[in-house]
Amino acid sequence: MFLTVTLSLIEGLGSALQLFLLTLLFALPLGLIIAFGSMSKCRPLSAATNVIVWIIRGTPLMLQLIIIFYGPGMWFDNNIWAFGSGRMAACVLAFVINYACYFSVIYRGGIEGVPVGQREAGEVLGMTKSQIFFKITLLQVVKRIVPPMSNEIITLVKDTSLARIIAIVELIKAGESYMKSDGITWPLFYTAVFYLLFVGILTILFNWVEKKLSYFR
Amino acid sequence: MAILEVKHIEKHFGATQVLKDISFSLEKGQALSIIGSSGSGKTTLLRCLNFLEKPDHGIISVNGNVIFDAQDSSTQLEKEIRKKRLHFGLVFQNFNLFPQYTALQNVTLARELMAKEHGNETKAEIEAAGMALLEQMGLADRAGHYPHQLSGGQQQRVAIARALALHPDILCFDEPTSALDPELTGEVLRVIRELAEKDTTMIIVTHEMAFARDVADHVIFMDEGVIVEQGDPKEVINNPKEERTRHFLARYTEG
Ligand SMILES: Nc1ncnc2c1ncn2[C@@H]1O[C@H](COP(=O)(O)OP(=O)(O)OP(=O)(O)O)[C@@H](O)[C@H]1O
Ligand SMILES: [Mg+2]
Numbered sequence: 001m002f003l004t005v006t007l008s009l010i011e012g013l014g015s016a017l018q019l020f021l022l023t024l025l026f027a028l029p030l031g032l033i034i035a036f037g038s039m040s041k042c043r044p045l046s047a048a049t050n051v052i053v054w055i056i057r058g059t060p061l062m063l064q065l066i067i068i069f070y071g072p073g074m075w076f077d078n079n080i081w082a083f084g085s086g087r088m089a090a091c092v093l094a095f096v097i098n099y100a101c102y103f104s105v106i107y108r109g110g111i112e113g114v115p116v117g118q119r120e121a122g123e124v125l126g127m128t129k130s131q132i133f134f135k136i137t138l139l140q141v142v143k144r145i146v147p148p149m150s151n152e153i154i155t156l157v158k159d160t161s162l163a164r165i166i167a168i169v170e171l172i173k174a175g176e177s178y179m180k181s182d183g184i185t186w187p188l189f190y191t192a193v194f195y196l197l198f199v200g201i202l203t204i205l206f207n208w209v210e211k212k213l214s215y216f217r
Numbered sequence: 218m219a220i221l222e223v224k225h226i227e228k229h230f231g232a233t234q235v236l237k238d239i240s241f242s243l244e245k246g247q248a249l250s251i252i253g254s255s256g257s258g259k260t261t262l263l264r265c266l267n268f269l270e271k272p273d274h275g276i277i278s279v280n281g282n283v284i285f286d287a288q289d290s291s292t293q294l295e296k297e298i299r300k301k302r303l304h305f306g307l308v309f310q311n312f313n314l315f316p317q318y319t320a321l322q323n324v325t326l327a328r329e330l331m332a333k334e335h336g337n338e339t340k341a342e343i344e345a346a347g348m349a350l351l352e353q354m355g356l357a358d359r360a361g362h363y364p365h366q367l368s369g370g371q372q373q374r375v376a377i378a379r380a381l382a383l384h385p386d387i388l389c390f391d392e393p394t395s396a397l398d399p400e401l402t403g404e405v406l407r408v409i410r411e412l413a414e415k416d417t418t419m420i421i422v423t424h425e426m427a428f429a430r431d432v433a434d435h436v437i438f439m440d441e442g443v444i445v446e447q448g449d450p451k452e453v454i455n456n457p458k459e460e461r462t463r464h465f466l467a468r469y470t471e472g
Contacts, residue, residue, distance in 0.1 A: 096254035117313035124267050124301050124307045125383060135326065139317045216317040217365040 005178060005187045012174030013194055016160040018088065019170070023095040023156060030096060031103025038108055056101040062162050065094040069166045079117035091163045102152050110191075111137070143213045150206035157198050171195070218281055220245040220418055221266075221387055222444075226275035228261055235261050236272070237442040243387065243435070246416035249352040250429035250450060253439035254465055258268030258424040260310075262439075265305075266420070266434070268302045279386060280303045282434045299424040310392045312372045314364040321347050324382050329382075354408055370401035374408055390421045407414075426469045430454045438462045443469045 037049035056064065069090040073079035081090045114137050122132035164173040175191040178184050220240035228236040235258045243249050264270040266277065268285075268378050271293070277285040284301045311372045314323050324347040332338040349362050353375040364372055373393055380388055392400035393409065406428050412419065413432050421428055427437055429450055436450040438457075446459045457463045 106404070116310060117311060120269055121309065121313035122327075123269065123316070124302060124305070125379070126303045127327060127330060128299065131330050135330065136315055143317075159376065214364050 005175075005190060008174050008177075009171060009194060011189065012169055012171040012191075013198075015163065015168055016157075016170045016198075019091055019095060019160045019163055019168075020156060022092045023099055024093070024153070027099035027103055030100035032107055034100055034104035035107035035111065037113070038104060039084070053101045055105060056098055059107070061094065061098045061159060062165060064098055065091065065162060065166060068094045068097075076160055087166055087168050088163075091166060091168055095159070096155060099152070099156060103149070106140070106145050106148045106152065109148070110141040111142050114140045139213075143216070146206065146210055146213065150202070150210075153206075154199050157202065158195065158213040219243060220280055222276075222278040222281075224276040226262070226265060226272045226277070228258075228265060228270060228272050233302070233413045236265070239275070239442075240438060241444065241447065243420065245418055247434040248413045248417075248419045248421060248432055250266065250433035250436045251420065251422045252424070252436060252465070253428065253445075256441075257439040258442040259439055260296040260308050263307065263391050263420065263422060266387075266389060267305045267307045268298050269307075284465075303383055304386045305385060306380035308373070308376050308380050308388070308390045308393050309410050311396045312364070312369075314372055314379070315378055316364050319361050319363055320351060320356060320367065320371075320378075323364070323375055323406075324350055324378045325438060328382050345393055347378070347382060350381055351375070353411075354378045355404070368401060369397045370404045373397065373405045375406075377408060377412075386418060388417060388419045390419065390423070392422050392424060395424060416464060424469075426454055426466065438465065442467065 034053065035050060036114060038046050040046045040049070040051060069081060069087070071171075072081065082090075118136055119132055119142065122136050127135070160170055161172045163170045169177075171191045171194055172188070175187040175189075178187040221243040223242065224240050226236050226239040231270050235338070235458070239258075239262060241249075253259055261270060265272045272285070273286050275285075275288045276283055276287070283289075283292060284304065315326065318326060321344065325343045328338065328343045329340060330344075332340070332343060334336075334381060348357065348360060351357055354377060356371060356374055356378070358425050359367060359375075362371075367375065373396075379394075390409065396438065397405065402425070406425065409419070409421065410428075410432050421429070421433065431450075433450045435447065436453045437447040438445050438453060438459075438461075446453055446457060446462045453462065454466060457466055
């Protein structure tokens with residue numbers, strides 16, 4: 001029994017991991033684009049970006065997921081998610097939009113947190129804008145954003161459990177199914193072990209990065 | 218011929234005029250001190266010279282060549298500004314060292330980037346020159362330290378070496394000691410004094426009146442965006458002609 005449960009939880013972990021990695025893959029760069037949009041000198045662009053970020057951050061991810069998955073079928077009579085891995089695609093889309101907005105706020109804080117004097121010191125030394133960005137600003141921004149990013153990414157691990165509401169069998173749904181079919185609850189608690197391991201590995205990774213960057217202030 | 222000539226510089230921030238018809242010139246090898254109360258426009262003037270602010274009016278010439286003319290947009294092309302600003306070096310009040318680089322790397326970074334573009338120097342040559350500058354600043358043993366491992370006075374001396382590395386024609390200092398604890402100002406003033414003795418052309422904004430009087434060849438007193446009085450430092454500081462200068466200096470002699 002233990003083995004079958006473990007195997008089916010590993011399968012659930014697979015979906016969760018897929019969602020986690022795809023979300024990061026797209027949301028990390030998209031967040032940067034949104035951050036630049038929100039800092040743009042072009043007023044309409046920055047205002048529009050800020051409103052979108054406010055809406056996405058101000059509403060539950062679960063609601064966004066439901067709208068993205070059921071919306072096309074309900075309003076346009078066209079369920080665009082009706083293909084093989086459509087559910088996962090819808091889920092990734094919702095997660096990417098949501099997390100890109102959160103990341104954008106972190107990026108923005110990191111970029112704006114670098115004192116203007118750093119840029120000016122580079123300019124006075126005859127550096128180009130791109131030299132200033134890559135040689136001076138970037139690493140300082142990375143150092144600033146690692147702690148808040150690691151928080152957000154650890155939240156993402158746990159948020160993958162939301163995928164079940166559009167019937168993706170992630171960890172918790174996999175564990176819970178044994179409650180209904182076999183009347184046992186321990187598989188549900190067993191899922192916690194998976195989350196703890198997942199988060200534990202990430203924590204070690206982030207601590208290592210933070211330590212790597214601790215040689216300067 | 219003057220190495221630097223500034224004519225009729227004006228600068229507004231919104232509706233407030235911060236610099237009003239500023240004109241002065243500076244001879245090669247001379248040290249110019251700018252004194253004046255807070256908000257009189259001293260920093261803004263240095264920032265205009267270093268192309269960190271764009272004057273609304275006026276002309277800046279170096280070695281007889283007009284490098285900036287507010288009326289002539291062909292003197293304001295982004296690409297050329299990068300080259301032109303190298304006539305000037307700027308030492309900031311709060312150092313602005315790059316925290317992720319060592320003292321030596323702070324000094325060599327800009328020159329290494331330039332060598333990558335022009336291929337005129339090797340990394341070893343640049344590093345040797347950087348080490349020589351740190352030695353001149355009395356920091357040879359601190360070359361591998363990161364800024365946060367250095368005292369304020371040491372950081373400011375690294376910043377001076379960093380500015381010198383590009384051999385600016387005119388080195389500008391914006392209150393180089395006012396972010397420092399009193400016991401650390403001496404070491405920074407000493408290296409500036411040594412630079413003056415080597416006939417480095419400098420503009421020093423300072424609140425250290427004794428230093429301005431003893432080290433500078435010329436002093437300018439600014440108040441509310443205008444040059445009120447200028448001349449020989451001993452004359453101006455010991456015997457100011459203008460009421461406003463007297464009023465300003467009184468605060469220093471009393472305290
Ligand atoms: N970026 C800016 N935007 C708006 N006003 C500014 C800006 N920079 C400076 N000012 C104003 O311009 C005036 C002159 O400022 P500046 O910093 O040049 O004075 P300062 O002589 O260097 O003073 P301090 O001795 O305090 O350093 C001040 O009234 C200041 O508030
Ligand atoms: Mg100032």
